[in-house]
Amino acid sequence: MQDGTTGVSYKTADAAYFDKRGLSRYAGVWSLWALGVGAVISGHFSGWNFGFATGGWGGMLVAGMIIAVMYLGLTFSIAEMSPALPHTGAAYSFARTAMGPWGGFVTGLCENVEYVITPAVIVTFITAYVNSILGLDPAYSPFVWVAFYAIFLTLNIYGLELSFKVTLVITLISLAVLVFFWISAIPNIDFSRWALNIGVGPDGAAVELPEGNGPWFPFGFSGVLATLPFAVWLFLAIEQLPLAAEESVDPKRDMPRGIMLGMATLILSAFMIVLLNPSLPGVGSFHLGSALEPLLDGFKAVYGDGGVVLLGCVALTGLIASFHTILYAQGRQVYSLSRAGYFPTFLSVTHKTFKTPHVAMIAGALVGLSVMLTIWFALGAEQGGAAIGTILLNMAVFGAMFSYILQALSFILLRRNMPQIERPFRSPLGIPGAVLTIAIAIVTLFYQVQDPNFFKGVVWVALWFAVAIAYFALVGRHKLILSPEEEFAIEHAQVRAAAVAAKPAE
Helix, strand or coil, rough: CEEECCCCEEECCCCHHHHHCCCCCCCHHHHHHHHHHHHHHHHHHHCCHHHHHHHHHHHHHHHHHHHCCCCCCCHHHHHHHHHCCCCCCCCHHHHHHHHHHHHHHHHHHHHHHHHHHHHHHHHHHHHHHHHHHCCCHHHHHHHHHHHHHHHHHHHHCCHHHHHHHHHHHHHHHHHHHHHHHHHHHHHHCHHHHCCEEEEECCCCEEEEECCCCCCCCHHHHHHHHHHEEEEHHHHCHHHHHHHHHEEEHHHHHHHHHHHHHHHHHHHHHHHHHHHHHHHHCCHHHHHHHHCCCHHHHHHHHHHCCCCHHHHHHHHHHHHHHHHHHHHHHHHHHHHHHHHHCCCCCCCCCCCCCCCCCCHHHHHHCCCCCCCCHHHHHHCCCHHHHHHHHEEEHHHHHHHHHHHHHHHHHHHHHCCCCCCCCCCCCCCCCCCHHHHHHHHHHHHHHHHHHHHHHHHHHHHHHHHHHHHHHHHHCCHHHHHHCCHHHHHHHHHHHHHHHHHHHHHHHC
C-alpha cells in the first residue's frame, strides 16, 4: 500500500509475523508505578547534585520546581494520550498519529537516543560506586559495565513477570533506602551552615564559605536557569511508562494512575533529597557540586566511614533499579520501531518461550556499550572514564528534551485535529500545560548549549540521527508494516480527512 502524501509504503504482514513478535500482559497499577519510579530513582542517588555548582542551594530548589512543572505538563499529556493510543510505541506512536510517519520516526529517534544512552550513563555511576566499595582499579571499568549489562539483560529477557517483580522489589528497596536516609539525616542537619555554604569568587565561579550562611541564590536567576539541565535528572525517564501499554492488563485504567502516582512519589523524594543531603555536617552544597557519590557521602556524614562497604551497597540500590527498568524501556522502544518497519524488522522478534523482545534489548545494549568503549579507547582509560558520564549524560538529556517537545506538540495536535478519539483520561492542564512543557524544554536545551561538553554529545547524536534518517529515507520508508499503531494512525487520519472534506457541504 502506497501513501502518496507522505512518501512511504506499507505491506500487510501475515499472522505469523506478529506471532513471532508477541507480547504478554502482566502489569497492573503498582507494576507500572514501579516501572516509572524505578527508572528515575537513580537520579536521586547521583547526578542531580552537580546543579549546586551552577545555582547554589536556592538555584537547585527553584530549578527543580520549574522542571517538576515541565514534567507535570508532560506526564498529564502522556496520561491522556497513552490510554487513547495504547501501543508499545509510546512517544513514536503518539507522534505518528499526530504528525505522520516522518514525525513519528524522528520522535522515535529522539526517544531511542535517551533509552539506549541512559543505561550507559547509569552503569558508569554504578561502576564508580563498585570501584569505591571494592577498591578496584578504574582501568577494569569496562569489565564491570559488561557484567552489569549481562546480569540485568538476563533478568529482563527471562520473562515479563520476573522482570516486573524484580522492578517492584528493587524500587521499593531504593525508596526504603531514601526514607532511611531522610530519617537518619533530619536530626543532624544544619541548613544555614552547610546547605548555604556557596558564594561567588572574583572570577564568578563558586567558592566555599567556611561559615556558611551564604545567599540562597549566589548566581542569581541566571544560575537558576543554568541549573535546569541538572534538575532534569530528578525526573528523567518517568515518561517511559507508556512503553508498557501492550503488556499492561488494563492500560486505559491503569496507565494514567501509574503515571500520576509515580510523579507524586518523585516530587516528594526530590524535595527531601535536595533539602537534606547538602544540609549534613561535613557534606554541604559546595562539596556536592562535584561529588560522584552524594548519597554515600550523606550516609558517611551520619554513620562515619566504618561501614563504607555496607553503605556503598545500600546506595547502589537506586542505580540498579534505574538500570534494570530503563533496559526494559530500551527493549520495548527498539521493538516498537522495528515491528512497524522503521528499524530492521529482525530486531522485533520476541523470545519463543518468554515473549520478551530479547533481540531488541541485546542490540540496544551492544550499541550503548560500543559508544562507551569508543570513548574509552579514543581518549584513554583515565580521560575516557571521566568523559563518558558527562558526554553520555548530555546525549541522553538532549534526546529527552527533543522527545518532550515533540510529545507535547503531538498532544496539542491530537487535541485540535482528532477530538473524536476516545480519551479515558483527560489532562487537567490541557493545551496550556503542553505549551509550558515545550517552553521549559527549549530553555533547558538553550542552557545545555552553554556547557562546552554538550557539543561533544551533540556530535554523537547528530551522527546517530544522520545514519538512522538515511536508512529510513533510502530503505525503511518503503518497508513499513501495518502494525497496530500504524493502522490506528491511518484509520483516524482517513476519518479526519473525510470530516474535513464533508464540512463545506454542510
